[in-house]
Amino acid sequence: MKHRAQILAYSGTFIALIAAGSWISIPLPPVPLTLQTLFVLLAGVVMQRYAVIPVGLYVLLGAANLPVFHNGTAGLGVLLGPTGGFLLGFIPAALVAGLAYEHESPKIRVAGLIAATCTIYLFGVVWLAWSASISLLQAVLIGVAPFIIGDAVKAAAAFAIGKRVA
Template sequence: MVDMMHRARILAYSGTFIALIAAGSWISIPLPPVPLTLQTLFVLLSGIVMKRYGAIPVALYVLLGAAGLPVYHNGTAGLGVLLGPTGGFLIGFIPAALVAGIAYEHESPASRITGLIAACAIYLLAGAVWLSYSASIPLLQAVLLGVAPFIIGDAVKAAAAYAIGKRVA
């Protein structure tokens, strides 16, 4: 019985977080080549709320967008987006949610904060590496274009996710 309840909760939360991540993608400030969105807030929250299972809705979100549902930033979709300059960030969301979730399986605030920082570093690193490759630019230039402008915003979103997590997790 407990197993069925756990599965039902994972299913319900997965649908909710897929919708929230997709909605967060519409709240966007277009910065070339990578827009600033609220997706990352909901990716982190999926890990906070669902623990290690938070990677499930994020992976499904990425798959739904790759399959053609317009869930990526500003309603974009398809494999072209994953192969474009923002694809590394999207793929990096999956291990980021997993890391945040594993960190939230521990009670220690230090572990949780470290996990959120590591999660942000994961998707930023994945995004920078893929941006460098897909745009054929040096890694340093990719970091300057795809990471540096987002550090403050991601710190604010991580802090917001931590504050929300104190109430819901």
């Protein structure tokens, strides 16, 4: 029973953190730089495979018109817009990071954070290219290249925080 209560408490906390991270935003067209990905990765670090629960609920809440996406946006229109793939990619990314954190090896954990970030990129780039009718290369240049350094810092921060809390 304690395990369920812990999952519930962590889920509420990470939904709130991801939503708060969406407000910390640097507007870059068409995909803003936010702290959402830090908290998605951190959910995987702390909750392991159960991180899909808060991350999936976060996306569902946004789809249900609660203003939890970047800068208070919400609705299916956001998920169907150019940033939708990145948001949907949060769900499998949380699972990837979480499964990596079920291992004790720091190498596997780092690889998991990198793979989780790449999962977000994969979903985001494919959707961005399709929804904006641009090539995959253009989608990578717009939706990945400007964010690589920031996302590397966020992954390193998640790893460092994970050494303290996980």
